[in-house]
Amino acid sequence: MKRPLVFLASLLLAGAAPAAEPDAARQRELVRLVRQDCGSCHGMQLTGGLGMPLTAAALKDRPFEGLVATVVYGRPGTAMPPWRSIVSEPEAEWIVRQLMNGFPEEPR
Amino acid sequence: MKRTLAVLSLLLAAGCAQTSLREEPRGTGDLGIVIERADGRVAVVDTTARAVLGRIDGLGDLSHASAVFSRDGRYAYVFGRDGGLTKVDILLRRIDRRVMQAGNSIGGSISQDGRIVVAQNYEPGGIKVFDAATLELLSEVPTQSKVVGLADLSGNRFAYALFDKGEIWVTDLSDPRRPRTQKFPAGRQPYDGLVTPDGRHYMAGLFGEDGIALLDTWKPEQGARKILENYGKGQEKLPVFKMPHLRGWAVAGNQAYLPAIGRHEVLVVDKASWKESGRIKVKGQPVFVMARPDGRQIWVNFAFPDNGWVQVIDTLKGEVVQTLQPGKAILHMEFTPRGEHVWLSARDDHTVSIYDTRSFERVATLPAQSPSGIFFTSRAARMGF
Structure with missing residues (x-):
């Protein structure tokens, strides 16, 4: 029973992801946003600052959904603001996926 | 013959001009630097000519970099995010010295007498004290907290705030190898600080609550007090x-x-x-x-x-x-x-x-x-x- 449930869940997750992929131009904007604007607290190399590091290594044990929620709704009581007026939920999911895989560099 | 002489003297003049240009002494009062954050580089600029005079590479991760100047205005001390502290010679336009002093840094300050440079660090949290001439490490004060808002005060003292601990610390570095530190409760999550132009009042802005912590550094025994409390009372904060x-x-x-x-x-x-x-x-x-x-x-x-x-x-x-x-x-x-x-x-x-x-x-x-x-x-x- 456990197996099919997990399988189902991963299908659902996988199903949700590709449909929501931002287009190439928006992806470029999001990469710049994360590097430059998230970077003002988390560092341009995402190695941390006032905010925690956002490198793949730092995030590897964090739950995906929790990280998405943090981007969208912020973390009350900390300096992390809600970004929902700037990025949509699918865009936040895309950003978190990239962060967990090692965030792309900005094209020069 | 006349022609040849003329050409020769022109050549000579050109040669001299070049030499004298290179060796012409100049002040630095109208110079400065611009951080080119993505390239680990600074541009040396001239505010009279309104021009970039040259660029200096190799300063590391400069996202959120800041700089202070030696009192003769010749050297800029640039504090990089990656913990690099670089002493830049803006006249010769080259790196004079560079040390990696922390894992994650945010800025620094220079003492009243210009002899020591202090870096404020996030990771590991604390301040580090360097000889301004050699960048030799003289001492450090660990804080177990991210340090923000470092500012120099009279008497080679430095004030700074601790984001995670909600305190203002004042460290006396009149003997730079033997720091003496006083600690004052300030408020929730100080995010930066400033000292008034006369060097008397140190203010730390609070992120975790409305208000600003104020310390009279001429009367530190009175402790820090809160001003502008509740300036946004009852209103929902906009995202920062x-x-x-x-x-x-x-x-x-x-x-x-x-x-x-x-x-x-x-x-x-x-x-x-x-x-x-x-x-x-x-x-x-x-x-x-x-x-x-x-x-x-x-x-x-x-x-x-x-x-x-x-x-x-x-x-x-x-x-x-x-x-x-x-x-x-x-x-x-x-x-x-x-x-x-x-x-x-x-x-x-x-x-x-x-x-x-x-x-x-x-x-x-x-x-x-x-x-x-x-x-x-x-x-x-x-x-x-």
Whole structure:
């Protein structure tokens, strides 16, 4: 029973992801946003600052959904603001996926 | 024969001219640096010629870099995010010395006598003390907290705030190998600090609560007290997409001008009573609120997504008198020593714009790659810079 449930869940997750992929131009904007604007607290190399590091290594044990929620709704009581007026939920999911895989560099 | 002589003398003259150009002594009072944050590079700039004189590479991760100057105005000490501290010779336009002093750093300060440079670090949290000539490590003060708002005080003392501990610490480095530290409770999550131009009052802005912690460093035994408490009482805060900076103090006449947190306002504080004397509505979350050196104008830039705007407050009228759009992502502003011009960095336009502060006309635009901080050598002579 456990197996099919997990399988189902991963299908659902996988199903949700590709449909929501931002287009190439928006992806470029999001990469710049994360590097430059998230970077003002988390560092341009995402190695941390006032905010925690956002490198793949730092995030590897964090739950995906929790990280998405943090981007969208912020973390009350900390300096992390809600970004929902700037990025949509699918865009936040895309950003978190990239962060967990090692965030792309900005094209020069 | 005549012709040959003429050519020869021309050649000689050209040769001499080149030599004398290279060896012509010059001052640094009208020089400065611009951080090119994405490339680990600084541009050396001349505010008289309004030009980039040259560039210096190899300074590491300069996201959120800041700089202070030696008192002779020749060297810039640049503090990088990656913990690099680089002493840059702006006359010879080369790196004089460089040390990796921490894992994650945010800025630094130079002592009243110019002999020691202090770095403030996030990771590991604390301050480190260096010989300004050699960058030899002299001592350190661990804090078990991220350090923000480091500022120099008289007597080779330094004030700073601890983000995670909610305290202001004052460290006396009159003997730089034997730091002596006093600690004061301040409030929740201080995010930056500033010292008034006379070096007397240290203020730490609080992120975790409304208000500002104020320490009279001439009477430290009184401890820190809170001012501007509840300035936003009962109102929901707007999201803060970038922490304001207090470093460029804005004290003009009897008033101090400070960014509100989570509101699109500049707070005005009476310096005699330390009570709120007004609020000025502005276009976004203020980041830098900086006084022109004569105190007549306050220039304000904003956090994302309003970071394409700059507004100017007239301190006599107490209102915004000018709204400018100097470029995309205005990260920093720096006044020329007497304030006739202001230089503005537009990160996403890759330009530095120079504005006349009387006419608000743009007088020049210089190319710079992802420019952030602009620092002029006039900071060398100012307390808290």
